[in-house]
Amino acid sequence: MSHAIPEELLRRFDVPGPRYTSYPTADRFVEAFTESDYVQALAQRRAGSLALPLSLYVHIPFCESVCYYCACNKVITKHHSRAAEYLRYLTREVELQVAHLGQGHNVSQLHLGGGTPTFLSDSELEALMTMLRQHFTLVPGGEYSVEVDPRTVTEERLKTLARLGFNRLSFGVQDFDPAVQKAVHRVQPAEQVFELVAAARRIGFESVNVDLIYGLPLQTPQSFARTLAQVNELRPDRIALYAYAHLPSRFKPQRRIAAADLPGAGDKLSMLSLSLDALIDAGYVYVGMDHFALPNDALAVAKRQGRLHRNFQGYSTQPDCDLIALGVSAIGRIGATYSQNAKTLDEYRDLLDQGRLPIVRGLALTRDDLLRRAVIMALMCQGEVLFESIELGHLIDFKSHFARELETLEGLAAAGLVRLSPSGIQVTETGWFLVRAIAMVFDKNLQVDLDRARFSRII
Numbered sequence: 222m223s224h225a226i227p228e229e230l231l232r233r234f235d236v237p238g239p240r241y242t243s244y245p246t247a248d249r250f251v252e253a254f255t256e257s258d259y260v261q262a263l264a265q266r267r268a269g270s271l272a273l274p275l276s277l278y279v280h281i282p283f284c285e286s287v288c289y290y291c292a293c294n295k296v297i298t299k300h301h302s303r304a305a306e307y308l309r310y311l312t313r314e315v316e317l318q319v320a321h322l323g324q325g326h327n328v329s330q331l332h333l334g335g336g337t338p339t340f341l342s343d344s345e346l347e348a349l350m351t352m353l354r355q356h357f358t359l360v361p362g363g364e365y366s367v368e369v370d371p372r373t374v375t376e377e378r379l380k381t382l383a384r385l386g387f388n389r390l391s392f393g394v395q396d397f398d399p400a401v402q403k404a405v406h407r408v409q410p411a412e413q414v415f416e417l418v419a420a421a422r423r424i425g426f427e428s429v430n431v432d433l434i435y436g437l438p439l440q441t442p443q444s445f446a447r448t449l450a451q452v453n454e455l456r457p458d459r460i461a462l463y464a465y466a467h468l469p470s471r472f473k474p475q476r477r478i479a480a481a482d483l484p485g486a487g488d489k490l491s492m493l494s495l496s497l498d499a500l501i502d503a504g505y506v507y508v509g510m511d512h513f514a515l516p517n518d519a520l521a522v523a524k525r526q527g528r529l530h531r532n533f534q535g536y537s538t539q540p541d542c543d544l545i546a547l548g549v550s551a552i553g554r555i556g557a558t559y560s561q562n563a564k565t566l567d568e569y570r571d572l573l574d575q576g577r578l579p580i581v582r583g584l585a586l587t588r589d590d591l592l593r594r595a596v597i598m599a600l601m602c603q604g605e606v607l608f609e610s611i612e613l614g615h616l617i618d619f620k621s622h623f624a625r626e627l628e629t630l631e632g633l634a635a636a637g638l639v640r641l642s643p644s645g646i647q648v649t650e651t652g653w654f655l656v657r658a659i660a661m662v663f664d665k666n667l668q669v670d671l672d673r674a675r676f677s678r679i680i
């Protein structure tokens with residue numbers, strides 16, 4: 222066994238914290254940021270950086286049945302006719318976006334998330350992609366990914382996704398144990414997932430990701446070890462391993478999970494520890510923040526070469542781009558702003574019916590936000606912060622500006638998570654496993670916010 226990280230460190234740094242797919246985090250967005258702020262950010266983009274490619278995120282909120290652990294923005298329905306109406310609204314939203322942005326922009330990244338994107342029929346997926354291609358240019362060599370619920374696809378459907386231009390698939394697996402699947406109301410036999418992953422390989426998808434969750438009801442370290450062994454047999458290119466955060470007061474479906482069925486903190490810690498060991502022993506590279514990849518996968522290569530980036534979908538190999546977010550609740554990023562669409566379908570449709578973009582909140586980043594974002598992303602993506610490069614980019618003296626943070630980091634250095642030198646901060650091999658705790662030191666909002674309990678725990 223490799224024993225990737227001592228359990229003592231995992232226990233000590235088990236503090237609630239954000240996942241830093243953005244900084245500041247989405248809970249800091251304000252309603253004072255409106256459609257007109259967003260339109261202004263688009264105008265600045267037009268004036269400044271026409272050549273930079275875009276990233277697109279499209280949220281498809283529908284699911285046929287609810288998974289009890291779910292914390293996503295979704296609409297549970299068996300009425301597939303709702304998808305057709307939603308596509309009409311997405312088209313209207315794209316037309317409004319393009320009216321401000323201009324036609325035919327290059328796109329190097331597209332992600333279809335949900336909900337369940339494969340709730341859409343093949344012809345609806347085709348109509349969606351045709352509509353997007355009418356307004357944007359999907360450049361060759363980009364990352365075009367889609368989240369796939371194994372219960373909703375066949376090999377034929379995967380062929381359709383490939384024909385439509387998708388080159389990456391992400392399968393929601395969570396756990397292969399039938400009792401756990403039953404307890405979370407998401408029954409999908411392992412054979413089905415094995416057949417689909419084999420089909421994805423035959424078809425030629427560049428990368429297959431599998432999502433796993435530990436801390437679900439009825440899971441034990443022994444049962445999860447069996448799931449990990451099956452995942453190793455499946456050999457996906459990438460694995461995302463998330464901790465289940467039981468917050469039934471915030472997420473209604475979670476009320477159907479009996480607290481007594483949940484593994485205790487000790488078992489949860491064991492599951493994390495054995496997962497890290499099992500996946501690393503199986504040859505996976507720990508990319509950072511819950512993500513693993515095979516050594517030849519583009520994500521592992523980018524990590525070795527210091528070219529990782531981070532956006533709302535997690536780690537990426539594509540340079541930071543402006544992100545146009547489409548669909549209910551979707552979050553976008555243009556220049557130094559973040560924006561979020563209405564969270565309910567009713568409000569989303571109402572705003573579009575009025576001829577308005579459905580943006581209801583967001584944030585214009587301050588200079589301090591941009592500085593801290595640069596430090597946090599450097600820690601999470603490159604695993605190091607060079608004082609000089611931050612000083613040049615943000616016109617500060619790093620050591621005096623961040624005197625308090627550097628003092629805090631000394632404790633993490635003593636624990637072996639970072640190395641401090643006169644020229645910078647380096648995340649150690651052990652520190653990568655707790656990189657969120659390191660990043661949190663630079664989060665201004667956490668320094669003034671003692672109510673951290675709303676974030677999921679690190680383990």
Ligand code: SF4
Pocket residue numbers: 283284286287288290291292293294295335336337370393
């Ligand atoms: S976990 Fe995914 S498939 Fe399950 S209800 Fe939530 S969004 Fe839908």
